[in-house]
Amino acid sequence: MKKTKVNGCSLMQYLKDDVKNSILQAALSEFKRHGYSNASMRQIANSAGITTGNIYRYFKNKEDLFHELIHPVYEKFVQYMIEIKDDLDDNCAIDTNNPLDYLRKVESTIVELFKESNVELRILLNLSNGSSYEPVKQELIQLAALILEQVFIPGGDQQDKAMIEKYNLAHMLAGTLIEGACIILRDHEDGETVRQLVDELMRVYCAGIISRLKI
Amino acid sequence: MKKTKVNGCSLMQYLKDDVKNSILQAALSEFKRHGYSNASMRQIANSAGITTGNIYRYFKNKEDLFHELIHPVYEKFVQYMIEIKDDLDDNCAIDTNNPLDYLRKVESTIVELFKESNVELRILLNLSNGSSYEPVKQELIQLAALILEQVFIPGGDQQDKAMIEKYNLAHMLAGTLIEGACIILRDHEDGETVRQLVDELMRVYCAGIISRLKI
Amino acid sequence: MKKTKVNGCSLMQYLKDDVKNSILQAALSEFKRHGYSNASMRQIANSAGITTGNIYRYFKNKEDLFHELIHPVYEKFVQYMIEIKDDLDDNCAIDTNNPLDYLRKVESTIVELFKESNVELRILLNLSNGSSYEPVKQELIQLAALILEQVFIPGGDQQDKAMIEKYNLAHMLAGTLIEGACIILRDHEDGETVRQLVDELMRVYCAGIISRLKI
């Protein structure tokens, strides 16, 4: 890996990117297999075909490597959820007769992300123990719950007790939805199967929720 | 070889139990926070207010400590699930028009266990990685999936592709159901709220599943 | 184990001796099985039917317990060897035509000790690693070598080189003799077999030595 400059354009950059990418790829595989805290930097270096110490020229430390791998997906995920929520805020209320329509919009964003970044999401949601992303899952569930709250408590004009119950319900369903997604991601790698099962999961939830709302 | 005094007041006894309990309590907290394999015996000892070596007077090793904490709940849980399944086998088929009736029976057994052993169940199901209980969650989901398969594939007389899809669906829903229960347990300690939310969760699932079956 | 005094004669003494003896007996077995440094005080206490801490009322520490067990045999052994040597000094020279006669005297002392204190001797010679008796084996070999030197270098009136060679020979044979005894002790517990094999060992050595002296 020799330094060569051609026309003032450093080829190094390309080489460095190569190395960095192979580290990231090796890290992805290692984190997926063993989780954050049980992943071995040495193993990552071996898989990437470089030496242990060299990782630290590209990443400050294990946490930084994890961050660089997971952060983009995390940001996208949060952004999508916020967009969904904002969308919902603008439309003020969901069409409770057909929430499936609404949720189907979710597919075009989140499910895409699921299909694209399957592994990163699994790591983020289920294998980030010991890292600074450990509490993220809860945050995402909070966010999902905010969305569902709008379904159950459209006006917020209810009595306290009923409201708390619906608040709890929204949180619980948000959690199960996200866990459901995690399970799908864990058990299936094929994009189409993932899409299909997410579709089913949402269908079941929507039907259930609609039925629930009619009470 | 416990010191027991005639008048029923043995100080030693209390002290030893105290220590054992504080270890168990500290371990519960540590396992809950970091999972089995990332839990630190040193940290458990510190939390319990004793030295590391002293833990080993009460438990043979880390696995044994985990076992003593988790095993009772595990046994009860498996037993309940088997009873439920046997019950279903005897009745041959579920009343698809009213599966809620059936599922409501589940409440009287499993939900009780959930209410009693909140944290232990969460550890068993989500944080036992690296221990001998690691495969338990999958086994339980298999068991739950078997039950759901009876709902979706009553005769088993379907084309292969459709069957695989329904098989996947059963597994996914089984997983989300169990995760849903875990989430409820994590977020709520009040028995009545837990019961109510499990009820809701089942209602949603049943409604969703019924709606799904009509397709 | 209650303190009872009868006619001013403390029964305690007897009881204490009982305990002390059971410790010694248990220790003998443990040291024999695992050697000094791998022996476990806890195991000794268990075998003796008492508690760990109680050992320390009878023996200052592990080394002291070992000492009290091994020292008598050690002293006797050394004493016998010195007696043998003194005997040899007095008689000025061994009857080289019949050294077996002389060595047979050894039987009546040392072999008796071997037969009586089989286990202690094995521990002293082969299993004292880590204790203060570790170098004893070499000392005993030195002593035995002194005796053999008198056989090979009766007058000490030899040329330097030949003398050094005979000195080495004496040491080597002393060492092998003692090791031979250890091996016999390790492999046989039956007193008669031990006596017989020691006899054979000496016969072989004497024949060999006599033959050697004729050169």
Added chain:
Amino acid sequence: MKKTKVNGCSLMQYLKDDVKNSILQAALSEFKRHGYSNASMRQIANSAGITTGNIYRYFKNKEDLFHELIHPVYEKFVQYMIEIKDDLDDNCAIDTNNPLDYLRKVESTIVELFKESNVELRILLNLSNGSSYEPVKQELIQLAALILEQVFIPGGDQQDKAMIEKYNLAHMLAGTLIEGACIILRDHEDGETVRQLVDELMRVYCAGIISRLKI
């Protein structure tokens, strides 16, 4: 993955070998002093002038370090012993009038090994307790005993009791012979002296054994 420079002078190589050798040397000394199971990795590291963890860059674990130290000698030793035995089997019977001739052949092989690998052999034979080499000494003594049995029980046509006695005698003498060799090795480093003493040892044994056979 060793750095090697074209001009044959790689500083790294030297350094690494230096460290590995100093570990091996420190380990040799520690094992010799305390035996396998009581040897301390920390002490070995200290003696080698490195940190404890660094040993594990060179050796997988304690057993591996021991193995790398002892295995070569073990293999050679076993091979020689088998060759000797095969040789004896081919010649069907030993010339009992002159077994010294036969044993002298042994010198040209085993004694060489003894002279080369003094300490390693002593560790292998006397200080391997707790390692996978623990049973080796007994195996070697068995092998040596087999050879001696051919001397004492040529036809195997004896009465039971006499045979058992001779069997015991063969084992005892085999053990003492091997121990004798160990002792010589421990006390002398000079090759010529070792050769001479082994010669003496064998002479004594042969004379003794011949004399014994005449009974």
Added chain:
DNA sequence: CATGAATGAGGCTTCATTCAT
């Protein structure tokens, strides 16, 4: 006297991280 719970130092081993080369 006896108990046995507790300590503390040490056992082997792993691993993220640093640094001289």
Added chain:
DNA sequence: GATGAATGAAGCCTCATTCAT
């Protein structure tokens, strides 16, 4: 830029010894 040897703290666990009871 890259190397990989070295560090040091932490992992689980054992055990002789002490001490409050």
